Amino acid sequence: MRQFKPEKLFKPRDFIKPELTDNCYLEIGAGRGLHAVQFTQANPDKQLIAIERTRVKFEDFAKRAKTDALNNLAPIHADAIPWVVHGLPPASLNGVFLLYPNPEPKNAAQRWLNMPFFEFLLSRLKPGAKIILATNIQDYFEEAKQQAEQLWKLPFEAFEVDQNSKRTHFEIKYLARGETCYQLEVTKPENYLTRFNDWLSEET
Numbered sequence: 423m424r425q426f427k428p429e430k431l432f433k434p435r436d437f438i439k440p441e442l443t444d445n446c447y448l449e450i451g452a453g454r455g456l457h458a459v460q461f462t463q464a465n466p467d468k469q470l471i472a473i474e475r476t477r478v479k480f481e482d483f484a485k486r487a488k489t490d491a492l493n494n495l496a497p498i499h500a501d502a503i504p505w506v507v508h509g510l511p512p513a514s515l516n517g518v519f520l521l522y523p524n525p526e527p528k529n530a531a532q533r534w535l536n537m538p539f540f541e542f543l544l545s546r547l548k549p550g551a552k553i554i555l556a557t558n559i560q561d562y563f564e565e566a567k568q569q570a571e572q573l574w575k576l577p578f579e580a581f582e583v584d585q586n587s588k589r590t591h592f593e594i595k596y597l598a599r600g601e602t603c604y605q606l607e608v609t610k611p612e613n614y615l616t617r618f619n620d621w622l623s624e625e626t
């Protein structure tokens with residue numbers, strides 16, 4: 423796998439340096455923001471930075487977040503990859519949500535655990551923090567488990583999502599169709615080394 427090169431990524435347009443708390447979580451691909459709003463409502467002591475790239479979905483999300491006026495939720499309209507590079511210092515996250523990412527059937531290199539960026543994402547996690555990935559695609563799930571174990575050498579738990587779960591619009595749709603949804607939770611061990619443990623953008 424080629425190596426991730428954070429120094430090659432420009433700061434996203436209109437980038438604002440985030441104010442991070444000690445209890446910060448990240449959601450990538452937040453869609454219309456259902457999980458982000460539910461999570462921050464249920465966990466007022468936790469901060470969530472929730473990033474969505476698609477404008478139409480983000481506008482819906484921003485409206486929902488404004489109505490609920492949650493001061494622990496930061497909705498961000500950006501591509502998460504450059505945003506994470508410029509916005510987060512090493513070991514700053516208590517957890518990451520990747521809920522129903524695009525399956526990328528024709529482009530395996532774009533699936534999260536196959537991407538060189540995944541190493542950078544791991545460097546932003548605190549030891550003991552988890553990345554939670556949910557998908558309705560069994561092949562995606564199996565491949566992600568294999569990558570967690572063989573490539574990234576990470577401990578993980580894997581299970582089926584409860585049929586009554588309603589965290590995101592996509593989850594609701596898939597479970598209503600009677601599909602099985604899968605969840606993978608990888609944990610960053612203590613003393614886990616990445617090439618980016620000390621890498622810091624000038625912005626952070």
Ligand SMILES: C[S@@+](CC[C@H](N)C(=O)[O-])C[C@H]1O[C@@H](n2cnc3c(N)ncnc32)[C@H](O)[C@@H]1O
Pocket residue numbers: 450451452453454473474475476479500501502503521522523524590591592593
């Ligand atoms: C299949 S949708 C799922 C949305 C939501 N999580 C749900 O379950 O309802 C995947 C979302 O991830 C977003 N996405 C994919 N890559 C992204 C990236 N690099 N940065 C931010 N958002 C991204 C897409 O725009 C899309 O809205």
